[in-house]
Amino acid sequence: MVQVTIESNTASSNRTNTRTYGNWRKPQSAGLFGLGSLGTAFLLGAMIFTVVVVMVAGLLRGVIVAAGLLVxxxxxxxxxxxxxxxxxRISTRIGWSATRAQGQHLYRSGPLGRALWGTYQLPGIAAATRLSEHTDSYGRPFAMVYTPATASYGVVIATEPDGAALVNQEQVDLWVAQWGHWLANLGDEAGVEAAAVTLETAPDSGARLRREVELNTDPQAPAFARQMLGEVVQRYPAGSSTVKAYVTITFSATTRTGGKRRDADELGRDLASRLPGLTAGLQATGAGAARPMGAQELCETIRVAYDPAAAGLIDEAHALGQTPDLGWPDVGPTAHETSWDGYRHDGAFSCTWSMTGAPRGHVQSNVLARLLAPHRDIARKRITLLYRPIDPARAAAIVESDVNAAQFRMSGTAKPAARDVVAVRAAQATAAEEASGAGLVNFGVLITATVTDRTKAADARAAIDSLSATARLRIRPVYGSQDSAFAAALPLGLVLSKHLKVPAELKDKL
Known part of the structure; x- marks a missing residue:
């Protein structure tokens, strides 16, 4: 994860008044030789242990121990x-080998599957999730996804972004500023653990257009006009795409550390009065009409993600005024097979990448435009931005620790590198912004590309590599955990860092 301060003055303007954004930093821990605090402690402990071995067992055994510790x-x-x-990397390989040896990379569901209950429930880290539906103070139904492993509830908000076409730059800058304020305010919301923004592009089935034309066509219209409309219905969807956007907010089931867990009904009553404010704040960010998703709509979204062939059937049903009968035990894949660098589910094949480096320097507001746009070589593309808001009580300590770590690295050598000097300045700028009231957020990016033909997987990978370069993102495939990364990129409210056996905070200090 990468940290960024959320405030309007994080943007800078050049002589042409083009606003740019930057100053995101990856959390670091002070240490020697590029190590963190725990790694440095291990190094010092190894040196002391080697000296003790030399004193007790002799020089030869001390050299052997020192060689092993050096490795x-x-x-x-x-x-x-x-x-x-x-x-x-070695631990990832060992974990993947153990997964294959135990057969956990395979999944079969349904009446003929391995699951004893004979349903199509979600696999992997989403298998234990449960769905419930509630009503907010505006009378709108909203779904909550409960994850027992992390004791958290995810609420999904469907949005209809306006887009940047024919919008002046001042309005775009205002939207970005409002989005920063909305993220910063999440740190003040009680119980908020994480947030995710998912943008999905997929081919348009044309069912809605065909139904709309059929309902509004006059039977007495000239034959030429009816023929022209019929040709539009047949040809227009061939090259068109749909873009859907979801904002998922994850709430903790406990009000405080060590507190009592709240059940779905109790938390649903609490969120019923809070969701209208959250959705209203999203509308000011350019997200368009924002509304909470109901249980049925969420089931359809997850079902289509695992089985893209179902999208046409669901669109046809809605065009006919029918509602597909889908429950939470029916949204998972019939079968899946996870490989080292790919994920095969039902009739599709997907690959998920994670961001390992944010864009260096400063970028403009349209830096992700080409990455988010539909691409002809990718049947379905899903970009998920993961956010972990940090409450103001912890933010001050984190930025001060980051300043101390950057200064320690710069002072660790007589001739500090230019990158270390710049890192100190950036850390000090972040601390100054946080002290003036800016919010602190950890963020990451997951990119999922899905193709319906396995032979086109290489083209999809090449397309993602090219698009990530235009976005100035450094990404890599989530090797050995493709199924988990695929689920984390869906609007389910999963928090990946809480599913790790080794905490992320501990890894950062090695």
Whole structure:
């Protein structure tokens, strides 16, 4: 995850009044030789242990112990272009081998599947989720997804973004500022653990257009006009796409640390009065009409994600005025197979990438435009921005620790590198902005590309690599965890960092 301060003055203007954005930093821990605080403690402990071995067992055994510890030290400091250490990559490989050996990369559901209950429930980290529906103070139904493993509830808000076409730059800058304020205010919301923005592009089935034309066509219209409308209905959907956007907010089931867990009904009553304010704030960010998603609509969204072929059937049903009978036990795939760098589910194949480096320097507001746009080589593309708001009580300590870590790295050598000097300035700027009232947010990005033909997977990978370069993002496939990353990119309210066996805070300090 990468940290960014949310405030209007984080944007700078050049001579042409083009506003740019930046100053995001990856959390770091003070240490020696590129290590964190825990890694440095391990290094010092290893040196002391080696001296003790030399004094007790002799020089030869001390050299052997020092050589073994040196190998471990090199495995910790040797990192690839994405910042992953050799220890991390080896542990990932071992975990993947254990997963394959136990057959956990395969999933079969339904009456003929391996599940004893014979349903099509979600696999992996989303298997235990439960769905409930409630009504807010405006009388709108909203669905809540409960994740027992993390004791959290996810609420999904459907939005209809206005887009930037024919919109002047001043309005775009205002939308970005309002979005920053909305994210910063999440840190003040009681119980908010995370937020996610999911933008999905997919081919248009044309069912809605056909139904609309049929309902509004006059039987007495000239034959030429009716023929022209029929040709439009047949040809227009061939190259068109639909863009859907969802905002998922994850709330904790407990009001405080060690407090009593609230059930779905209790939390639903609490959120009933809070959701109208959250949706109203989203409308000011350019998200368009924002409304909470009901249980039926959420079931259809998740079902289509795992089985893209169902999208046409669901659109046809809605065009005929019918509602598909879908429940939460029916939205999972019939079968899936997870590979090292891909995920096969029902009749589709997907690959998910994660962001390992935010854009360096400053970027403009349209930096993600090409990445979010539909692409001809990708049947369905899902971009999910993950946010972890940090409450103001912790934000001050975090930015001060980051300043101390940056200064420690710069002062650790007689001739500090230019990057270390710039890092100190950026850390100090972040601390100054936080002290003036800015919010602090951890963020990450997941990119999922889905194709219905396995032979087109290579084209989809090449397209994502090209699009990520235009967005100035450094990404890599989520090796060995494609099924979990696929589920995390869906609007389910999953918080990946809480599903890790080794906490993310501990990894950052190695």
């Amino acid at each position: 471990v030290f090199l495995a910790l400091v040797t990192r690839d272009a994405h910042g992953a250490s050799l220890v991390s």
